[in-house]
Amino acid sequence: MPDSFFDDEHRMFRDSVRTFVEREIVPYHEQWEKEGVVPRELWKTAGDHGFLCLQVPEAYGGVGLNDFRFNMIVIEELVRVGASGPGFTVHGDIVTPYISNYGSEGQKRKYLPKMVAGECIGAIAMTEPNTGSDLAAVRTTAIRDGDHYVLNGQKTFITNGLLNDLIIVVAKTDPKAGHAGVSLILLERGTEGYERSKKLEKLGMHAQDTSEAFFKDVKVPAENLLGQEGCGFLYLMQQLPQERLAVAVGAVMACEKALEVTIQYCKDRTAFGRPIGKFQHNRFKLAEMKTEIEIGRIFVNHCVLLHNAGELNAEKAAMAKWWTSELQKRVTDQCLQLHGGYGYMKEYFISKAFIDSRIQTIYAGTTEIMKEIIGRGMGF
Numbered sequence: 001m002p003d004s005f006f007d008d009e010h011r012m013f014r015d016s017v018r019t020f021v022e023r024e025i026v027p028y029h030e031q032w033e034k035e036g037v038v039p040r041e042l043w044k045t046a047g048d049h050g051f052l053c054l055q056v057p058e059a060y061g062g063v064g065l066n067d068f069r070f071n072m073i074v075i076e077e078l079v080r081v082g083a084s085g086p087g088f089t090v091h092g093d094i095v096t097p098y099i100s101n102y103g104s105e106g107q108k109r110k111y112l113p114k115m116v117a118g119e120c121i122g123a124i125a126m127t128e129p130n131t132g133s134d135l136a137a138v139r140t141t142a143i144r145d146g147d148h149y150v151l152n153g154q155k156t157f158i159t160n161g162l163l164n165d166l167i168i169v170v171a172k173t174d175p176k177a178g179h180a181g182v183s184l185i186l187l188e189r190g191t192e193g194y195e196r197s198k199k200l201e202k203l204g205m206h207a208q209d210t211s212e213a214f215f216k217d218v219k220v221p222a223e224n225l226l227g228q229e230g231c232g233f234l235y236l237m238q239q240l241p242q243e244r245l246a247v248a249v250g251a252v253m254a255c256e257k258a259l260e261v262t263i264q265y266c267k268d269r270t271a272f273g274r275p276i277g278k279f280q281h282n283r284f285k286l287a288e289m290k291t292e293i294e295i296g297r298i299f300v301n302h303c304v305l306l307h308n309a310g311e312l313n314a315e316k317a318a319m320a321k322w323w324t325s326e327l328q329k330r331v332t333d334q335c336l337q338l339h340g341g342y343g344y345m346k347e348y349f350i351s352k353a354f355i356d357s358r359i360q361t362i363y364a365g366t367t368e369i370m371k372e373i374i375g376r377g378m379g380f
Contacts (some may be wrong), residue, residue, distance in 0.1 A: 005301050010069055017077045020049055032207035036199045037162060038085045040121070046088060047118025053092040056100055061113035068242075068307050072249050079253040081349035082349060084356050085207025087123075087160040091115065092143060093246045094239070095122035098168055098184065101212055102227035102235055107186065111166055120298045124212050125155035126236070133237055133369045135170060137371035140215065142171035144222065144229075149173070151193075151218040157363070161211030165189045169215070170236065173229050182232035186224040193218035204355035222369045240365070241317035245307055248300050248317075251324035255331045255358075256295045258353050263288070264337040265350075269340075282338060289331050296324050315377035322370035325360035332357040 006014070024045055032038045046052050054070050056062025065071075071093050078086060099107055116352050131137045140153025151171060158167070167187050174181030187194060197212035227235055263286060266277030276282050292355035303320045306312040332354040336343035343350050361367045 006069060006073075011103055012346060013070055014073045014077065016049070017051060017074055020046070020051065020075050021081055025078075029081075029083050029085055029207060032085045034206075036104065036206060037209040038087075038207055040163060042086060043091075043121055043163075045118070046086070047116060052118055053096045053112070053116045054087060054113050055092075056096055056116050060100075060108050061116040066308070068245070068304050071246070072304055075246055075249045076253040079250045080257050082257075082352050082356070083207075084205040084318075086175050087121075087163075087208055089246050089250075090124070091122045095124050095168060097239055097242065098124070098226060098235060099186075100149070101239070102231075103222070105168070106223065107226070111186075115166075120165045121160055121163045122166050122168070123160040124168040124170075125158050125160050126170045127157045128154060129156050133365055134234060136182065137345045138170055138172060138182065140169065140171040141175055141183050141218065141352075142169070142173050143181060144173065144295075144316060147222050149213040149220045149222060149225070151185060151187065151220055153215050154175050155213045155215075157180065157200070158196075158211055158213055159208060161213065162199055162209040165212065168226060169213075170232060173225075179233040179306065181231050182236075183229050184226035184235060185217070185220055186226055187215075191218055203358060205351070205359065209270050224251055237294040237314065241312050241314055242307065242315040243364050244321035245300075245303055245312065247360060248286065248303065248320035248324040251328040251360055252293065252296045254328050254353060254357060255324075258328075258332050258335045258350060259286070259289050259293060261349050262338050265307075265342075276338070285334055285338065289334060292327055293331065296327050300324060313377075315374050318365070318370040318373040321330035321364060322361070322367045322374075326367060328357045329359050 004293060024042060050063060051074055053062055054065040057064045075089055096112065099111055112118060115122055128138055130141060131139065140155065142149040142151045151169065153171065165188065169185045169187050171183060171185055172181045173183040193216045194216045200210045200212065202210060266282060266286065267275050269276050277286065300320055303312055304314060306316065332350065336350050336354045339348060339350050342348050345351060
């Protein structure tokens with residue numbers, strides 16, 4: 001990546017994050033993959049080091065870094081080592097901004113300091129078994145009854161689904177109003193009627209705890225409404241560009257790392273008396289990937305700077321998300337092919353990179369939905 005994109009402060013921060021990842025995550029991640037979850041202690045350690053919820057203002061225990069390049073560094077350092085287990089990005093880059101931007105003063109003081117410290121793990125429940133990307137069609141309801149809401153429904157594919165202490169639930173407070181009836185509800189662990197499934201068995205990202213949530217006549221205090229009633233859909237649309245940018249950041253880093261290990265493999269592995277990278281077909285494949293990744297890197301960096309300036313719109317974020325995630329899928333597939341039979345072996349980095357990449361074109365909005373957003377932005 002261009003050195004001019006980061007300054008000395010960023011580079012010092014990266015050194016700290018890299019040291020943390022190498023010491024606290026890398027030696028244990030394989031075991032966490034088997035267990036299907038990372039320990040809660042890791043969150044507390046990350047909070048102690050100041051690596052969680054970087055944008056939270058100092059008044060609520062954060063450091064108030066309104067420069068997404070710092071968030072970018074945390075994402076990249078996790079992806080660089082294949083650490084797909086810790087759900088720090090969902091917690092810090094997706095969940096806490098809803099509370100920071102739309103929460104009441106009481107909600108901010110109650111939750112944000114603990115989230116920064118890693119003592120309160122956050123999650124968000126958007127997707128339902130029958131709705132997918134259509135957030136306006138959610139069936140989960142939160143009906144006002146005096147001084148509380150009664151929550152009923154089901155959610156699925158929830159990152160930090162088992163560990164979370166606080167979950168933002170996307171629900172209909174007015175089931176007849178379409179997207180204008182969508183609201184966001186803050187729900188705490190242990191609330192009666194709120195249950196979660198066992199960990200969902202996924203194709204990849206095995207250390208990341210993903211589960212379903214079930215709500216049966218859950219009574220939630222009215223003050224747990226996040227923002228204004230009926231504005232949930234608007235809040236989601238305002239925050240999704242940052243979520244999709246985070247996916248794009250991770251996708252480009254994943255491509256760069258996959259290419260790096262593959263170039264080294266093509267130098268070390270020989271066939272017919274010479275390194276396999278010397279064969280024209282393989283050399284051309286590597287050249288093509290390097291070029292496309294460089295294009296992706298420049299565009300994502302551009303989007304990060306737009307986001308810092310408050311100018312990243314939904315269409316541009318959708319472009320970044322779909323193009324880089326599809327690129328990641330192609331690159332990891334081609335890199336695995338260049339590894340030959342060894343690419344299919346679990347002990348090789350590229351095997352896990354290939355498996356973990358498959359979800360990228362699906363979550364945070366599928367490729368098809370991204371193209372729909374771009375098309376609508378063009379007036380169609």
